[in-house]
Amino acid sequence: MIGRLRGVVIEKMPPQLVVDVNGVGYEVEAPMTTFYKLPHLGEEVMLFTHFVVREDAQLLYGFADRNERRLFRDLIKVNGVGPKLALTILSGIEATQFVRCVHDGDTNALVKLPGVGKKTAERLLVEMKDRLKDWNNAPEDFSLVMSDSDAPMPAANQTDNSLEEAEQALIALGYKPAQASKAINAVYESGMSTEDLIRHALKGMV
CATH class of the missing domain: 1.10.8.10 (Ubiquitin-associated (UBA) domain)
Incomplete structure (x- = not known):
């Protein structure tokens, strides 16, 4: 299991990036919420990762912090939600917004995301509610290594x-x-x- 990467960002092709770790380039799929926080090309980054092994592929997913990775892992446990859909959900809605939707039973916001129909939205609300009970107590854990997170791209x-x-x-x-x-x-x-x-x-x- 690859749980964390620390290296230099050498390519950005949303939703994929390549991180050079001691001469080895790791292709990483990341939600756009993480992409927005990435440093510039050539700068160092640290990502929490989740490794998926399939018969036809080995995929590495990267996240800005442990909470975002935790939400991704909880999402892929939901029946009918795979890594691709989980990535789409996290790209289209901030983690805190998603948690709020679950707590409020708001399916309207979720069905606007591609691949999330009414049944999937309802399933997400039911299956995620118990898993997110302690979300507000989870510590902030931003781990991206950046020179200036608020600076616009040159x-x-x-x-x-x-x-x-x-x-x-x-x-x-x-x-x-x-x-x-x-x-x-x-x-x-x-x-x-x-x-x-x-x-x-x-x-x-x-």
Whole structure:
């Protein structure tokens, strides 16, 4: 089991990044809530991870803190929720918002997420309620290593194809191509980074 990675961010392709650990590049899938907090390329990062082994693949998922990883692990225990859907849920809604939805029995917010129908939303509320009873007592545990978490991405890290990259990221998270394109174009402004486009597009859809 790989429980934690500490290395240098060498690639960002939402929702995937590559972390170089002593010359070995680890491909990591991460929710967008973690992506927003990542340092710039070439800087050090530490992620809590969850390793999934399937017959056709070995997948590594990375998270900003233990609480986010814990929520991911609780989600994949729910019947009908796999790692991909759990990643989509955590990308489309903050962990604290999700917990609030569960406590309040709010299915309306959950069904707006791709792959979450009414039955799945109801199942999430029922199965997650007991698991999240002590959530408010869980300690804050942010472990990303960053030079300045609030600093905007510099122009050198922005690319001319940020629109395409943002659309592909939403599609990878489960949104339909037409839905992803519409959401991205609705919030696009010149100079926006891929991460900013995804952040604003997801907020507009929830």
